[in-house]
Amino acid sequence: MEEKLVLVGVGHVFDISTQIKEIIDTIDPDAVALELDKNRLQFLLSPVKNKKSPNFLYFILSKIQEKIAKKYGVTTGSEMLSAAAMAKDKGIDILCIDKDARVVIEKLWKAIPLKRKILFLVGSLSSIFVSKRKVEKELSSFEEEPEFYLDQVGGYFPEFKKILIDERNEFMCNKLIDYLNKYNTIVAFVGEGHIAGLQKLIGDRVPITVIHLQNLRENNWRDII
Numbered sequence: 067m068e069e070k071l072v073l074v075g076v077g078h079v080f081d082i083s084t085q086i087k088e089i090i091d092t093i094d095p096d097a098v099a100l101e102l103d104k105n106r107l108q109f110l111l112s113p114v115k116n117k118k119s120p121n122f123l124y125f126i127l128s129k130i131q132e133k134i135a136k137k138y139g140v141t142t143g144s145e146m147l148s149a150a151a152m153a154k155d156k157g158i159d160i161l162c163i164d165k166d167a168r169v170v171i172e173k174l175w176k177a178i179p180l181k182r183k184i185l186f187l188v189g190s191l192s193s194i195f196v197s198k199r200k201v202e203k204e205l206s207s208f209e210e211e212p213e214f215y216l217d218q219v220g221g222y223f224p225e226f227k228k229i230l231i232d233e234r235n236e237f238m239c240n241k242l243i244d245y246l247n248k249y250n251t252i253v254a255f256v257g258e259g260h261i262a263g264l265q266k267l268i269g270d271r272v273p274i275t276v277i278h279l280q281n282l283r284e285n286n287w288r289d290i291i
Contacts, residue, residue: 070246070272072291073265075258075279076101076145077205079135082282083148089277089287090152090253098153099161099242099254100146106167107150107160110143123175130193137198149255163241163254165234177225186223209280212262235263246272 072093076082090098100107131142153160178186208215220227238256242264245252256264258279268274281287 070251070274071242071268072251072253072275072277073261074253074255074277074282075261076255076282077258077279078131078142078145079138079140079201080145080279080283081138081140082145082279083140085282085285085287086145086148086255087152089291090149090156090158092288093251093253093291094156095158095251095253096249097159097161097245097252098149099163099245099252099256100149101164101238101254101256101260102146102162103164103166104162106164107146107162110147111150123171126187126190127171130190133193134196134201137201146255159249161241161245161252163238163245163256165237170229170234174225174229177229178223182223182225205279208259209278212259216259216262231259231263235260235267239264239267243268243271 072089072095074086074089076086102110128142135142135144150160152158175183216227216231238254238260242252242254261276261278265274265276275291277287277290281290
């Protein structure tokens with residue numbers, strides 16, 4: 067395989083660990099990159115019970131993911147743990163390419179005006195009780211037109227798109243480009259919401275293969291590589 071970079075879109079609440087392990091085993095890259103910072107990876111590897119959240123927004127977002135993940139029979143971040151475990155077993159370097167989650171969330175919370183904070187909190191309460199059917203419907207809408215979907219989110223909550231998506235895309239893009247000077251082939255596991263942005267930012271600087279979350283869930287990713 068000639069591709070230097072394989073971008074794999076994941077969802078932090080779906081049961082896709084088996085596919086992730088198989089991708090790493092099949093491609094056998096020089097490094098595995100994760101949409102995590104080092105502190106977050108360490109927490110996933112050695113979770114601390116009753117650990118205090120950095121702030122209220124971090125707590126809310128974590129709880130929403132936990133609730134949705136339970137509906138799919140997994141724990142939040144299980145796909146990243148699977149990738150890290152497989153890389154470790156095969157002696158492959160693990161790269162944390164994301165910004166410090168605590169810093170990102172603190173910046174976001176400070177940037178959101180009071181009115182949108184209230185709207186977000188009201189919406190969050192309903193998100194905790196969202197059904198699998200609703201999750202699948204939203205995911206289908208996103209998969210049809212990801213950039214349009216994110217632009218819509220940005221229309222309602224511009225700070226979310228700017229700080230959670232756009233700025234992190236730029237950061238991860240720069241990290242990946244730097245690491246590709248050291249490693250010949252990297253498989254990067256990032257949230258599906260980052261795929262389109264990373265593709266656009268990286269452009270034609272390096273050959274890219276993309277495996278989408280849908281390919282993982284339908285288990286047809288082998289047709290791509």
